[in-house]
Amino acid sequence: MAADVEILSRRGRVTRLALAVYGTLIYVFLFGPIVLLVLFSFNANRYGTFPVTAWTLKWYRAAVSDYQIHDAVATTLKVAGEVTAISVVVGTTAAFPLVRSRLRWRDGVRVGLVLPIMIPGLLIGVSLLVLFTGPLHWQLSPQTAVIGQSVYTTPFVILLVSARLQGFDRALERAAADLGANAFNRLRFVVLPLILPAIIAGALLAFTLSLDEFIITYFLIGTDITLPIFIYTQIKFGITPEVNALASMLLAASLLVLALAFALPQVIRASRRAVRFGTGRRAARITA
Amino acid sequence: MAVTATPASQASEAESGRAGIELRGVTKRYGGNVALREVDLEIRDGEFFCLLGPSGCGKTTTLNLIGGFVGPTEGTIWLRGRRIDNLPPHKRPVNTVFQSYALFPHMSVRDNVGFGLRMDGVKRAEASQRVNEALALVGLEDYGDRTPAQLSGGQQQRVAVARALVKRPAVLLLDEPLGALDLKLRQRLQVELTQIHREVGTTFVYVTHDQEEAMSMADRIAVMNLGVIEQLGTPFEIYRRPTSRFVADFIGDANFFDVNVDGSVAVLSDGTRVPLEGARTSGPATLMVRPESLRIGDADSAPAGAVPGRAVKSSFLGTRVRVAVHTEASVVPLMVAMHGEAQSSVPAEDAEIAVWWAPEDAIVLDSSRGES
Amino acid sequence: MTDAATTVPTAERRRRVLPAVASYLPFLPAIVLLGGFFLVPLGIIVCYSFWEVVDYNVVHRWTLDNYHYFFSVTAYVRTMWATLWVSLVATGITLGLAFPFAYWLSRYVPRRLRAPLLVLAVVPFWTSYLLRVYSWLTILGQKGLLNRFLQWTGMTHHPIGLFLYDRSAVILVLIYLYFPFAALTLYSSIERFDWDQLRAAMDLGATPFGAIRRILVPQIRPGIVTAVIFVFIPILGEYLTPQIVGGTGGVMIGNLVVNFFQAAEYTRGAAVSLLIAIFILLMLVLFRRSLSTREAYGG
Numbered sequence: 001m002a003a004d005v006e007i008l009s010r011r012g013r014v015t016r017l018a019l020a021v022y023g024t025l026i027y028v029f030l031f032g033p034i035v036l037l038v039l040f041s042f043n044a045n046r047y048g049t050f051p052v053t054a055w056t057l058k059w060y061r062a063a064v065s066d067y068q069i070h071d072a073v074a075t076t077l078k079v080a081g082e083v084t085a086i087s088v089v090v091g092t093t094a095a096f097p098l099v100r101s102r103l104r105w106r107d108g109v110r111v112g113l114v115l116p117i118m119i120p121g122l123l124i125g126v127s128l129l130v131l132f133t134g135p136l137h138w139q140l141s142p143q144t145a146v147i148g149q150s151v152y153t154t155p156f157v158i159l160l161v162s163a164r165l166q167g168f169d170r171a172l173e174r175a176a177a178d179l180g181a182n183a184f185n186r187l188r189f190v191v192l193p194l195i196l197p198a199i200i201a202g203a204l205l206a207f208t209l210s211l212d213e214f215i216i217t218y219f220l221i222g223t224d225i226t227l228p229i230f231i232y233t234q235i236k237f238g239i240t241p242e243v244n245a246l247a248s249m250l251l252a253a254s255l256l257v258l259a260l261a262f263a264l265p266q267v268i269r270a271s272r273r274a275v276r277f278g279t280g281r282r283a284a285r286i287t288a
Numbered sequence: 289m290a291v292t293a294t295p296a297s298q299a300s301e302a303e304s305g306r307a308g309i310e311l312r313g314v315t316k317r318y319g320g321n322v323a324l325r326e327v328d329l330e331i332r333d334g335e336f337f338c339l340l341g342p343s344g345c346g347k348t349t350t351l352n353l354i355g356g357f358v359g360p361t362e363g364t365i366w367l368r369g370r371r372i373d374n375l376p377p378h379k380r381p382v383n384t385v386f387q388s389y390a391l392f393p394h395m396s397v398r399d400n401v402g403f404g405l406r407m408d409g410v411k412r413a414e415a416s417q418r419v420n421e422a423l424a425l426v427g428l429e430d431y432g433d434r435t436p437a438q439l440s441g442g443q444q445q446r447v448a449v450a451r452a453l454v455k456r457p458a459v460l461l462l463d464e465p466l467g468a469l470d471l472k473l474r475q476r477l478q479v480e481l482t483q484i485h486r487e488v489g490t491t492f493v494y495v496t497h498d499q500e501e502a503m504s505m506a507d508r509i510a511v512m513n514l515g516v517i518e519q520l521g522t523p524f525e526i527y528r529r530p531t532s533r534f535v536a537d538f539i540g541d542a543n544f545f546d547v548n549v550d551g552s553v554a555v556l557s558d559g560t561r562v563p564l565e566g567a568r569t570s571g572p573a574t575l576m577v578r579p580e581s582l583r584i585g586d587a588d589s590a591p592a593g594a595v596p597g598r599a600v601k602s603s604f605l606g607t608r609v610r611v612a613v614h615t616e617a618s619v620v621p622l623m624v625a626m627h628g629e630a631q632s633s634v635p636a637e638d639a640e641i642a643v644w645w646a647p648e649d650a651i652v653l654d655s656s657r658g659e660s
Numbered sequence: 661m662t663d664a665a666t667t668v669p670t671a672e673r674r675r676r677v678l679p680a681v682a683s684y685l686p687f688l689p690a691i692v693l694l695g696g697f698f699l700v701p702l703g704i705i706v707c708y709s710f711w712e713v714v715d716y717n718v719v720h721r722w723t724l725d726n727y728h729y730f731f732s733v734t735a736y737v738r739t740m741w742a743t744l745w746v747s748l749v750a751t752g753i754t755l756g757l758a759f760p761f762a763y764w765l766s767r768y769v770p771r772r773l774r775a776p777l778l779v780l781a782v783v784p785f786w787t788s789y790l791l792r793v794y795s796w797l798t799i800l801g802q803k804g805l806l807n808r809f810l811q812w813t814g815m816t817h818h819p820i821g822l823f824l825y826d827r828s829a830v831i832l833v834l835i836y837l838y839f840p841f842a843a844l845t846l847y848s849s850i851e852r853f854d855w856d857q858l859r860a861a862m863d864l865g866a867t868p869f870g871a872i873r874r875i876l877v878p879q880i881r882p883g884i885v886t887a888v889i890f891v892f893i894p895i896l897g898e899y900l901t902p903q904i905v906g907g908t909g910g911v912m913i914g915n916l917v918v919n920f921f922q923a924a925e926y927t928r929g930a931a932v933s934l935l936i937a938i939f940i941l942l943m944l945v946l947f948r949r950s951l952s953t954r955e956a957y958g959g
Contacts, residue, residue, distance in 0.1 A: 015868075019764035023777075026761050030784050030839065033795035036805065040798060086693070094690035101683040113690060116698050118890070119940065120897020122914050123933055126921050127701035130708055130930065134718065151698045154690070174357055175390035177377040179404030179455065189403070193394050205786075212788035215899055219921070228790045235794060235904060244798075247791045254787050262779070 034251065041244035059245035069230065069246060076226040079142050079149065079217070080210035086150040087206040091157025092199055098158065099165040110162075114155040124151055125219035132220065140222030148216040153209045157202035164198035197264075204261035208254050307366070308333035308491040309354060309459055314363035316349050323349040325515040326363070331459075333368070336485050336492045338506035340499060342538070345512040347495045351461050354493065355384050367458060378407070383452035384461040387468070389444045391436035397423070397447050398432035404455040422454035425484060442473050449484065459491045466501065478505055499539050503527070511535045527578075533653050536576045543582065543622045545575040549652060558616035562593040565647045574653040579625035581649035584611060584635060590642035597622065597643055599635040609634050613643055702937070708930035718927060726931035736916060740935065743913040746827065747895040750834040754891050755884065757835065758842035763872075765843075766850045778847060785840035793833055793904050800829045800905055825907030833901050838891045845890070849883025850876070889947050893940050 044054035063069055094113060103109055116124060128148045132138040168191070176186045192199075214228040221229070227250055234243045307330040316324040324346045331337045339347035352358045353365060356377035365373035372380050383404070391400050401422050405415040423429050426446035436444055445465060452460055465481075466474045482505050485492050496502050502509050503523040510520045511534075519526055519535045530536035533544065547554040549568045553561050554575050562575075587596055597615035611634065612621040622643060626634060635641050712723045730736050761781070769777060784792060799805045801824060810816045853876060861871035877884070899914035906912070913936060920929030 016768050019760060019768055022760060023764045023769075026757070026839075026843075027780065029836065030781060033792070033799055033836070034784065034787075036799060037791070037795040090689040090693050093686040096686050097683055098687075113694060116694065118893055118944075120894050120914070120936065122897040122899050122917060123702070123705075123937060124698065126917060126929060126933055127705045128697060129921060130704050130926060131697070131701040134708075134926070135704065147693075147697050150693060154693060158690070169388065169390065171386050171388050171390035172392060174355075174377070175384070175386055175392070175451075176403070176407075177357075178355060178382075178384045179451065180378045180407035181403070182376075182378055182407075185407055190392060208786060212790060214790045228788065231790060231794065232900075235797065243794075247788075247794060251787055251791055255783070258783065258786050 037244055038248045038251070041241060041248045043241060059241040060249070062242045063245040063249070066242070068225075069227075072225050072227045072230040075142055075221075075224050076211060076228075079146055079221075079226060080207050082143075082146045083149045083153055083210040084203050084206045086146070087153040087157045088199060088203045090150070091154045091202060091206075092161050092195075094154075095158050095161035095165055099162050099168075113158050116151050117155045117159075121152060121213070121215040124148060125216040128216070129219045140220055142221055142224050145217045145221040145224075145226075148220040149210050149213050152213065152216060153206040156205050156209065157199075160198045160202040160205070161195060164195045168194065200264050201261050204257050204264070208257045208261070211250070211254055211257070307331065308335070308368060309493070310366040311350070311353070312364050312366070314350075314353060314360045314365065316346075316353060316358065317361045322515050324353070324360075327515075327517060329510065329517060329520070331491060331493060332508075334489050334491055335507040336482065336505060337494065338502040338509040339493065339495045339512060340497070340502040340506075340509050340538075341512035341518075342497055346515040347497075347512050348463060349515075350512070351384075351463055351493065351495050354459065355382055355461050356380050381458040382461060383455050383457040383459075384463065385445075385448045385452050385465045387463045387465065389436075389448040389465075391444055391447055391451070393436055395435070396432065397428065397434050397436070397439070400436065400447055401432075401451045401454050404451065408455070418454050422450040425453065425487065426450045426480075441469050442477060445469065445477060446480075449481070453484070453488060453490070457490060459493060462492060462494045464496055465494075467496075474501070481505065503539070511538060513538075530576065530651060530653070533574050533576070536651065536653065541579050541623055541625070543577050543579065543618065545577075545617055547573055547575045547652075549573050554650070554652070556595065556617040558595065560593065560595050560617060562595075562644075562650065563647045564650060564652060568652055576651045576653055577645050577649055579610070579623040580608075580627060581645050582622065582624040583644050584613070584624055584626070584633070584641055585644075587640055587642045591644055594642035594644035595622075597641060599637055599639045599641055601637060602634050611635065613641065615643065705930045705933050705937075708927050709934045711927055713925070713927050716924070726928045729928060730931055730935070736932075739911055739916060740913055742827065742911075743896065744939070746831055746834070746912060747892050750831045750838070750895055751888055751892045753831070754835045754838050754842045755846070755887055758839055758846050758887070761843050762846035762850050765847055766853075767855065778844065782840045782844050785844075789837070790900060792837060793900050796829070796833050796836070796905055800832075801825050825905050826909045827906065829905045829907070830898075830902050830910040830912070833905050834895055834898065837901065838895070842887045842891055845883055845887040846880070849880040849886075853879060885947055889943060892943055896939055897936055 041059055042055045042057070044056040044058075097103070098106070098110060098113065125148060128144070128151070129140075132140060132144050138144060172190055172194070173186050176190045181189065212228060213226075214232065217226055218229055218232070225233070227246070231243055231247060231250075234240060309329075309331040311327050311329040314324055314327045314329075315322065327346075327350065329350070339350055341347045349358065353360055353373070356372070356375060356379075360373055363373075364371055367381065372382075392403065395403065398419055402415050402419045405418060410418070419432070420429070423432055426449055428443060428446055428450065431439065431443065431447075436447065439447065448465065449460075449462075462481075466477055469477065478501060481492075494502070494505065503526075506523060508520065508522055509526050511518045511526060513534050519531050521529070526535060527539055530539065530542075536542045536544075545554075545556050547556055547562075549555075549564070549570050549572075551570065552564050552566065552568070554564055554573070555561050556575075584599075585594075587594075595615050595617050597613040597617075600612040600614050600621050602609055602611045607627065609626045611624040611626060613624055614621050624643065707720075708718065709726055710722050710724070711718050712721050712725055713719065765774060765777060765781075797804075801807070807816075807820060807824075810820060857875050857879075858868075858871045861875045862868065866874065897914050898912055899918055902910045902912040902915055903918075906915075913932060917929050917932045917936070920926075920932060
């Protein structure tokens with residue numbers, strides 16, 4: 001496409017410039033609100049006057065020392081941890097037959113398994129509310145919220161892991177069998193190490209989705225609160241700089257996990273490569 | 289070399305003629321498709337055996353049956369007198385070099401080669417020793433710490449061979465192991481593989497669709513087609529004495545004539561009567577003559593039984609000149625290969641000439657079998 | 661040997677049947693989770709929407725009352741149409757904005773910058789949904805940043821209606837929320853496009869826009885359809901956005917559902933939920949048809 005650019009006419013150059021300006025505006029649109037949110041969490045004036053006249057960290061201090069927020073963080077992390085564990089186990093095991101067994105309705109089953117992604121969370125939330133409080137007579141608690149969130153996050157793990165399995169060279173397993181590995185060893189030494197990046201990415205994704213999930217949790221968690229629910233209830237009373245500070249921290253946390261999700265598989269690969277390179281160079285020296 | 293010791297000694301212990309691998313009446317069906325049809329096959333201990341044929345002929349199925357990746361629909365498979373068709377792959381004393389090599393991308397070369405020993409619970413020190421020997425066998429002593437991605441295609445191929453041989457299998461299966469390599473490298477590795485075979489003495493069962501590869505490496509070749517073994521023999525036998533038109537056509541170049549056999553004479557479709565070696569049963573048949581067995585000369589100086597024809601085109605191919613000759617005896621032009629001194633008498637295009645051959649060079653094929 | 665031969669069929673059968681069953685076994689946890697806690701509850705919702713409430717108890721008596729009730733209240737029906745309208749408009753504008761962006765990214769941005777820029781555009785999608793809605797709260801509204809900024813600069817003296825907590829604000833925020841997804845989907849189908857085809861079309865006399873419309877768009881139609889579906893469907897079930905920035909005028913059908921359930925009117929809430937589900941189903945059916953026509957055109 002570089003050659004394409006060379007031969008552009010004047011009008012082509014104008015188009016190119018216009019689109020570049022447009023692209024930039026899009027990024028301003030995408031990040032502007034988030035940046036402002038973070039900016040205002042440092043604004044000394046409680047009523048968020050514009051322009052900002054003084055900067056402060058007091059809202060962060062206030063947020064960090066709020067015991068209600070401590071409880072919410074604890075609940076959020078506990079729920080996210082459980083959701084991640086369930087999603088990874090259920091999603092990874094389901095991905096195997098989805099990709100590998102001779103399924104008659106493979107496409108149908110796949111759609112069925114990822115349907116919870118396509119259905120609005122609101123419907124998952126209310127239908128589970130009805131199930132738990134109606135026929136099952138379960139007490140709403142963080143555990144019921146965990147079930148609800150897992151319904152929504154597991155399909156993401158299934159998608160990620162099955163995509164990785166799809167590209168998996170079955171000859172590797174046959175080779176392992178040929179070399180004497182039984183089914184368990186094939187899984188442990190060949191399959192799992194190779195799909196590990198997808199499992200990790202799935203786990204981190206499930207974790208972030210759970211951290212931020214609002215509507216399903218809102219219906220199912222009962223009297224406990226998670227961070228999104230805390231923020232939501234605060235918003236009802238109006239915008240406060242404490243919430244801005246809390247929101248900024250939550251944003252930073254989910255960006256961090258996201259960065260991990262992107263980076264970790266590559267880090268794993270890179271560290272393997274580093275091992276190779278170090279030792280590879282040693283081998284080269286020996287030959288030299 | 290320790291790697292070589294076990295199979296070699298076991299091979300020599302085996303009484304001569306005892307089959308290394310034996311397929312008895314093996315049929316393999318996939319749904320309604322028959323991949324293999326009642327195949328009986330004996331592969332001797334220690335030999336370099338080739339399964340040769342076009343794609344879909346059943347050669348890879350045969351290999352997969354021996355390796356245990358598929359089970360026979362009917363029939364049994366035996367290894368040194370022990371039945372193995374009911375064993376899963378990881379319990380068979382057979383190892384495979386896969387077409388794609390199937391090296392584990394997340395393991396070093398050393399871990400790849402040592403994988404089988406680890407699975408067998410071989411002690412670390414011994415395993416390390418054997419891995420070193422296997423790597424030395426394929427000339428990759430210095431590459432143990434690399435990963436497969438850091439190796440060239442030829443090197444990966446050698447790792448695959450080392451990984452399979454380190455377990456000292458009774459039989460090494462090779463599934464088109466050189467298919468992904470370019471011609472020059474392939475030829476070099478053909479030589480290396482035959483050397484390795486000589487060193488370790490293990491039975492090699494080698495699948496290929498490349499007849500030249502099979503001819504240059506194998507002790508014996510089974511030519512397969514449509515799920516059956518068309519012919520089994522040494523490269524010489526298969527080339528010189530093909531038993532079906534398919535084999536004659538698949539191995540090397542061949543000229544075919546539709547003939548009527550009449551005692552010790554074959555009558556070509558243009559009426560020419562050519563002598564045959566020995567008497568045959570009379571009736572329609574196919575006569576096969578290799579291009580290098582054909583002789584060309586002036587029509588008047590030709591011996592009796594020569595086929596009159598016209599030179600259509602001659603092509604210079606380095607070591608030989610190929611002349612295409614149009615005759616009334618065959619629909620497609622005959623291919624004549626002229627080697628060495630004969631090249632000085634290459635006929636001009638459109639020259640009226642005659643083509644003949646020695647009776648012992650003409651093979652009578654049963655025309656009912658192996659039509660393609 | 662004869663023994664071995666006779667046991668073959670049984671062994672063979674066992675070898676085929678057992679792995680078949682065993683290979684489905686890993687589905688079990690997923691079936692329990694997604695069957696028991698997704699499909700079954702949806703089924704229950706369907707039942708509830710046709711049951712009636714007597715003395716605050718749900719009675720298993722079949723009735724259409726819940727639906728009658730919904731359609732008898734004008735405000736509800738108007739909200740339903742408004743929801744469809746908002747979904748349609750927001751989806752249309754989102755795709756309209758995302759297409760030139762994806763086009764720019766895949767055609768004019770140097771190759772090595774494409775992946776990072778794409779990730780940058782998609783990252784907001786994976787950060788907190790609630791916070792992204794919340795971030796607009798300070799920006800919109802009569803005393804919001806935008807209006808105050810505009811008044812401060814003197815560009816306007818009265819708050820601009822587009823930026824008040826109203827339906828227009830809901831649409832704006834929805835576009836903001838779903839733009840990354842639409843951009844990603846469109847980009848991944850445009851990326852595979854062979855640009856020589858556009859050049860060929862223009863070589864044969866098509867204008868640049870004509871070439872894009874006649875050559876590019878038909879080939880990336882599956883991507884466009886996917887983007888439409890996956891933007892439209894979640895907007896149908898939107899609750900937070902209208903709740904936070906919608907004010908009184910921006911109410912959507914999702915808010916009705918929540919209101920009913922919070923008022924413990926489960927059967928009525930179930931009926932409205934089912935209406936949303938039916939709209940989604942309709943979308944998916946339409947989607948299927950557009951897929952099959954694509955195949956009919958010999959894709």
